[in-house]
Amino acid sequence: MPIPTRTFAEQANRQASRASASNKGGVLDRLKEVLVPRRLLVPRRAREGDAKIAVQRVGHRFGNEVVALDNVSIDVHPGEFVCLLGPSGCGKSTLLYALAGHISPSGGRITIDGQQVSGPSPERMLVFQEPALFPWLSVTQNLTFPLRARGLSRAEAAARAREFVRLVQLEGFEGALPHELSGGMRMRVSLARALAMDPQVLLMDEPFGALDAQTRDQMHRLLQRIWTRDQKTVVFVTHNVREALVLGDRVVVMASRPGRVIHDLEVRLPRPRDPDDEALVHLSRRIREEIGSAEGRGRTAPPAPPSDEERDVAESAPAAGSLPDRAPDPLGARL
Numbered sequence: 001m002p003i004p005t006r007t008f009a010e011q012a013n014r015q016a017s018r019a020s021a022s023n024k025g026g027v028l029d030r031l032k033e034v035l036v037p038r039r040l041l042v043p044r045r046a047r048e049g050d051a052k053i054a055v056q057r058v059g060h061r062f063g064n065e066v067v068a069l070d071n072v073s074i075d076v077h078p079g080e081f082v083c084l085l086g087p088s089g090c091g092k093s094t095l096l097y098a099l100a101g102h103i104s105p106s107g108g109r110i111t112i113d114g115q116q117v118s119g120p121s122p123e124r125m126l127v128f129q130e131p132a133l134f135p136w137l138s139v140t141q142n143l144t145f146p147l148r149a150r151g152l153s154r155a156e157a158a159a160r161a162r163e164f165v166r167l168v169q170l171e172g173f174e175g176a177l178p179h180e181l182s183g184g185m186r187m188r189v190s191l192a193r194a195l196a197m198d199p200q201v202l203l204m205d206e207p208f209g210a211l212d213a214q215t216r217d218q219m220h221r222l223l224q225r226i227w228t229r230d231q232k233t234v235v236f237v238t239h240n241v242r243e244a245l246v247l248g249d250r251v252v253v254m255a256s257r258p259g260r261v262i263h264d265l266e267v268r269l270p271r272p273r274d275p276d277d278e279a280l281v282h283l284s285r286r287i288r289e290e291i292g293s294a295e296g297r298g299r300t301a302p303p304a305p306p307s308d309e310e311r312d313v314a315e316s317a318p319a320a321g322s323l324p325d326r327a328p329d330p331l332g333a334r335l
């Protein structure tokens with residue numbers, strides 16, 4: 001009888017459960033582990049109801065013939081937090097900018113609430129790694145300026161700015177100019193400015209990529225708190241696996257050459273999530289190995305050594321051309 005091959009999600013769940021069992025000392029916890037099988041990472045299942053964002057067979061080829069996206073299909077339901085994860089150059093930003101309406105994909109269709117995306121809209125706010133604040137305006141003014149431009153009265157804009165400055169814990173810095181703030185504080189202003197506009201969809205392109213690890217952890221806690229409160233639909237680009245697992249309801253794993261989706265996974269770790277949680281660290285290592293293998297390392301090279309916990313996908317990917325490319329891994333096929 002053939003030995004059944006364990007799927008990627010099953011292996012990841014087993015490892016994570018083992019990690020939890022061995023590290024949570026309580027007898028009750030161990031009993032729970034035995035009695036209640038935990039599936040912390042599962043292939044994404046179809047959901048009922050209309051998708052908020054529907055990406056259907058989207059392809060994009062830049063003028064230089066780079067196939068940035070190839071046949072990408074995903075849907076995102078209202079209030080979901082979806083992380084797009086993958087190595088440098090796999091098309092994460094291209095897909096995000098297509099969702100924002102800044103890029104018109106060369107093939108396929110993107111709809112939001114059933115309407116085809118044909119350009120940018122204030123309902124879809126983009127947050128970049130570079131906070132892009134007006135350097136000559138104070139924290140409050142950076143928030144009120146776009147609100148006034150949208151037609152809010154001076155008093156309404158000021159009240160809203162106060163609310164969101166409080167939300168990102170920047171009270172006392174309302175009058176500060178951007179250069180008087182730390183990188184983390186500037187990012188909080190940028191986040192507050194985007195949220196104050198009350199967009200339906202928040203699109204974030206590696207927003208915390210330039211921050212140190214401690215500040216990034218703080219931003220993760222803040223974003224988890226805000227998301228739990230407001231339940232915005234979020235698409236968050238990262239190449240940091242642990243970041244994706246800390247934040248995402250779903251992790252859509254992409255690979256490059258051509259840019260494509262290789263896995264669409266539901267993350268069922270309880271919130272708020274701790275980046276140092278053993279189960280999360282194990283799942284993260286497993287996903288990293290999977291991406292490394294999809295990028296062409298898996299078949300002939302020995303298994304990757306345990307990675308540094310802060311290492312991200314880009315660093316774990318092999319040098320281009322070091323191994324032959326594997327055939328494209330269709331969505332979910334190995335799960």
Ligand SMILES: Nc1ncnc2c1ncn2[C@@H]1O[C@H](COP(=O)(O)OP(=O)(O)OP(=O)(O)O)[C@@H](O)[C@H]1O
Nearest residue numbers: 062064066068087088089090091092093094095239
């Ligand atoms: N304006 C452009 N003109 C030509 N090629 C482009 C352009 N923008 C991106 N590309 C190419 O498309 C591919 C996908 O790029 P994209 O920026 O979407 O990747 P990414 O996954 O966001 O990478 P990173 O993690 O480094 O930000 C890359 O090969 C890149 O060189």
Ligand SMILES: [Mg+2]
Nearest residue numbers: 092093094205
């Ligand atoms: Mg990018």
